[in-house]
Amino acid sequence: MSQKQILVTGGTGYIGSHTVVELQNQGYDVVIVDDLSNSDREVVDRIEKISGIRPHFEELNLIDAEGVNQLFKKYTKLTAVIHFAAFKAVGESVQAPLKYYQNNLVSLINLLNCMKEYDVPNMVFSSSCTVYGQPEELPVTENAPVQPAESPYGNTKQICEEILRDTVKAYPQLKAIALRYFNPVGAHKTALIGELPKGVPQNLVPFITQTAFGLRDQLSVFGNNYDTVDGSAVRDYIHVVDLAKAHIIAAERLLDGINEENYEYFNLGTGTGSSVLEVINAFEKVNGLPVKYKVVDRREGDIEKIWADTTIANEVLGWKAERGLDEMMSSAWAWEKAVREGDC
């Protein structure tokens, strides 16, 4: 049987690289397109080291419409697109909104135009629980109202979902699934791929691992006066490998034509909320290492607490997160050590 060819945009990034490995494990022929603005070409070598298969790689910024057109002209066997490529730093998006709107929206529009032009009917889109803002009810279900975004980054995710909804309605030969991630953390068990933010980490777990390694003096805990178990904010942390596996299931739902609507969306979380202090404690316990921290003021734009109702993803997608907080923390630490000790 000829391998089904899948385009993975942002495929040298954190979640993209883990998804490429899972796709290759399932026998798919993968084409990575990435502009390397937030990742390194070396990740292609590491993916090959893990799976034994070298994916095709194209360096391209997807806001280049003619470049995207040439890409679809070159890869004539594409059956689906998994679209990760986007800017995703909440704080940066507030400082540079036009950069975020141009990159995140134009990239998607260029892809959809070519998918229509070259008969590539299926898209899995990387969305975020950010679309919910601070939910009224918890756990949050897919039917919860989409709240006004807290940041331009979050707004681009909301607008992209609307673009998908309108596009598949106008062109019913296209179909899309949006996956609303909660908080992806952890790394592949080989410690060959993982989260490697450039500069000072914005997200909690890379800041914890860099503090534990001695690269940062101490972690700032943004507030401990929330209405939560210990006053620190609560999130639904999900292992990046669990997240990657969900993308294969979503792509196959479209490839096999078992989607019920042309546009579907699913929460990808564990269903369990953990506070910042609980994450720190889990990291210290499982790795036997202290994490120095101090409590400071709340961070602008943060919500208080969110965790997923995973019923629809469990029952309709047939997917469930399997890895717990301890494995998230131990794999994140193994990756940090491998990066800093040059083992990868």
Ligand code: WQD
């Ligand atoms: C988690 C918790 C912070 C850093 C954002 C996006 C989401 C996704 C993940 C892209 C919060 C606290 C953090 C620190 C801290 N982005 N924290 N000290 O903000 O929940 O989600 O990143 O895929 O779409 O919205 O993630 O890891 O930044 O923060 O106390 O140094 O950790 O206040 O409560 P967030 P985060």
